Amino acid sequence: MPQPTTAPIGVVLARTAKTAARAFDHALAAAGGSQPIWQILISLKTTPVANQRELADAVGVQGATLTHHLNGMEAAGLVTRRRDPANRRVHLVELTPEGEQLFLRLASAAIAHDERMRKGLTDTEIAQLADLLTRLAHNVTDS
Amino acid sequence: MPQPTTAPIGVVLARTAKTAARAFDHALAAAGGSQPIWQILISLKTTPVANQRELADAVGVQGATLTHHLNGMEAAGLVTRRRDPANRRVHLVELTPEGEQLFLRLASAAIAHDERMRKGLTDTEIAQLADLLTRLAHNVTDS
């Protein structure tokens, strides 16, 4: 009788992600950061965002959640917020030199983490994995 | 100049896992559960554990965190805890009929979620993915 024979990929994915996320969390913490801070920094550096709403979308959190993190980051001297003269409703978020430095440190930690994770896997396998993960994610995306 | 050319797999993995985890969280919540409850139920059903310490390890949390969840599950009538007569330090955790029912409901939700996620992927690809993820996780595991 034909039955689905393969293992529940969701379980494997969840377990792997949990393990990887914890290891990465520790690496980020050791470098003076955290997951949300890293996500915000990398978004600021790589994605052109017009306002905080778009930044929140890029990071994958609600606007109020982003505000919460930006408050902490501003208090820590990592970012500045100033109103856009052209549209004073908009708050422009910019990295300070300290923010740039932390970005570099966290990027190093992320690269080291990546190299550790992919040890024993070929570039072809990594590309395959990335492709499969992307297709998986697409299946559970609403948009 | 030879440079690492492939994308940071950690980023792809983190993004995919976040998306998948959120979708799964919603599915579990709709079925009356949550991730930790599901992990505890599935561990109780599939892994023979001698005590809560082992159960906590299986779930991947600290003992106190497990106690926290078991308190809630016991209050909800999903599990019972009684002392082991042979070693009264040990608390035996057992599923109630309600716990069994919830396990079945969450299992259905997990299966549905899995089928949704793997749409468009062949069994071979899923097996490949599981293998790659397992190797990745192994690389960041301390043990």
Next chain:
DNA sequence: TATTGTTATACTCTATAACTATA
């Protein structure tokens, strides 16, 4: 003393609802 588990407490991340400022 060592082991098993609980309680007390606190921290991080996230979210929703109500609010302020600006257009």
Next chain:
DNA sequence: TATAGTTATAGAGTATAACAATA
């Protein structure tokens, strides 16, 4: 009225430290 963002509040998950019970 609509849009951008903040504040207030709350809830879930996790952790560490101190404790109680048992061996």
